[in-house]
Amino acid sequence: MRIVVAHNRYREAQPSGENTIVDAEIAQLTAAGVEVLPFIRSSDEIPTMPKSAKALLPISPIWAPRAQEDLSRLITEHRPDVLHLHNPYPLISPWVVRTAHRHGVPVVQTVHNYRQVCSSGLYFRDGMICQDCRGRALGVPAIVHRCYRGSRAQSALMATTLAVHRGTWRSVDRFVALTSAVADHLRDYGIPAERIVVKPNAIPDPGRPAPLGDGFLFMGRLSPEKGLDLLLDAWRRHPDGALGPLRIAGDGELRPLVEAAAADRADVTFLGPLDRAGVRAALEASAVVMATSTWHDVLPTVIIEALAAGRPVLGTALGGIPYLVGADASREPAGTGPAAVASAVPPVPSAPAASGASGMPGVPGGIVAGEAGWVAPPEAAALAAALPVAAAGTAAIAPAARLRYERTFHPDVVTRQLIDIYAGVMRRSPSAR
Numbered sequence: 423m424r425i426v427v428a429h430n431r432y433r434e435a436q437p438s439g440e441n442t443i444v445d446a447e448i449a450q451l452t453a454a455g456v457e458v459l460p461f462i463r464s465s466d467e468i469p470t471m472p473k474s475a476k477a478l479l480p481i482s483p484i485w486a487p488r489a490q491e492d493l494s495r496l497i498t499e500h501r502p503d504v505l506h507l508h509n510p511y512p513l514i515s516p517w518v519v520r521t522a523h524r525h526g527v528p529v530v531q532t533v534h535n536y537r538q539v540c541s542s543g544l545y546f547r548d549g550m551i552c553q554d555c556r557g558r559a560l561g562v563p564a565i566v567h568r569c570y571r572g573s574r575a576q577s578a579l580m581a582t583t584l585a586v587h588r589g590t591w592r593s594v595d596r597f598v599a600l601t602s603a604v605a606d607h608l609r610d611y612g613i614p615a616e617r618i619v620v621k622p623n624a625i626p627d628p629g630r631p632a633p634l635g636d637g638f639l640f641m642g643r644l645s646p647e648k649g650l651d652l653l654l655d656a657w658r659r660h661p662d663g664a665l666g667p668l669r670i671a672g673d674g675e676l677r678p679l680v681e682a683a684a685a686d687r688a689d690v691t692f693l694g695p696l697d698r699a700g701v702r703a704a705l706e707a708s709a710v711v712m713a714t715s716t717w718h719d720v721l722p723t724v725i726i727e728a729l730a731a732g733r734p735v736l737g738t739a740l741g742g743i744p745y746l747v748g749a750d751a752s753r754e755p756a757g758t759g760p761a762a763v764a765s766a767v768p769p770v771p772s773a774p775a776a777s778g779a780s781g782m783p784g785v786p787g788g789i790v791a792g793e794a795g796w797v798a799p800p801e802a803a804a805l806a807a808a809l810p811v812a813a814a815g816t817a818a819i820a821p822a823a824r825l826r827y828e829r830t831f832h833p834d835v836v837t838r839q840l841i842d843i844y845a846g847v848m849r850r851s852p853s854a855r
């Protein structure tokens with residue numbers, strides 16, 4: 423099996439989980455005996471490009487002629503079985519889908535964000551969930567609000583690109599949705615359910631979990647969409663020390679907010695940015711990991727890291743978080759066949775539900791207990807109510823957290839799913855597209 427993996431790397435100065443996942447996936451496929459032909463471009467190349475190449479940058483998201491020429495040569499020389507596309511912007515362009523199809527090569531795309539519809543890819547603007555461009559032929563609100571890189575001109579270019587390539591995306595042979603929420607986003611966009619497969623990312627197995635520590639841990643960018651304001655508001659509704667320690671790791675624009683909270687309360691500790699050893703130590707010291715995003719976070723890797731370490735997760739009921747902790751309507755990971763995602767998946771709401779029955783004795787309404795953790799509405803009162811529930815239930819649910827990782831997010835499981843996806847599209851004739 424010979425696979426072209428196409429990805430436009432994000433700038434190295436801007437830490438990217440997507441870059442890390444693509445690198446890991448290439449390594450996992452290679453270890454499984456798949457021949458991988460990387461077709462990689464990097465946004466770090468842009469400053470060193472010759473003037474002639476820079477002159478074409480404004481049209482690159484739409485067409486990227488040099489990338490099409492290079493891909494055509496690669497396909498002609500190596501005759502791959504499948505093209506697997508990740509991020510195409512700005513140097514590859516969705517046009518590679520058309521180029522691959524012109525050579526008779528089927529295309530699989532992993533959907534890491536909402537950029538089929540949203541110019542920023544986040545469904546998040548000005549501190550709030552925003553889906554103003556859903557259902558529009560042209561994303562005019564994205565232009566008005568400068569949603570792409572803070573530029574009206576670049577936002578206009580991206581909105582135009584999305585409009586031009588609506589048909590391109592709908593020709594992709596198989597979409598890999600990282601969670602059931604992403605699958606629903608694709609179906610809302612008009613992709614038939616039989617061309618969507620739910621397959622999450624994997625992370626390497628860290629080994630046998632250490633005994634549970636105490637308290638709660640937040641790891642991630644210290645930015646508004648990660649819900650730090652929400653978390654600290656909920657935390658302050660409990661007396662100092664009542665829930666054990668809250669450790670916060672990371673860096674970003676809200677660092678002063680975290681430092682102030684740590685100075686104000688004895689039970690809040692700011693760990694700062696951590697290396698891999700520091701992350702492991704922080705996980706081992708804690709009992710519950712927090713994922714308090716206030717946007718439809720696609721697949722927070724920190725949750726998979728928590729489950730691998732045998733730590734349950736308390737998160738907000740947005741985006742992929744319910745799926746990750748097994749608290750959505752489709753707990754089991756989808757297989758690789760069309761029927762696996764044909765059943766209904768929970769809709770991606772434009773605004774979160776404020777209440778609802780948990781179905782669990784002793785669990786306040788609005789909080790849902792899942793296989794490997796809990797989710798609550800993204801409101802301070804609901805999250806505050808969920809904190810003691812998680813503190814009391816952690817010991818009982820921790821073994822299930824590790825088991826969910828082993829069954830759903832382990833590299834052996836996920837790589838086999840991906841190989842099966844490739845095999846499925848290879849069996850389809852070109853006329854079936």
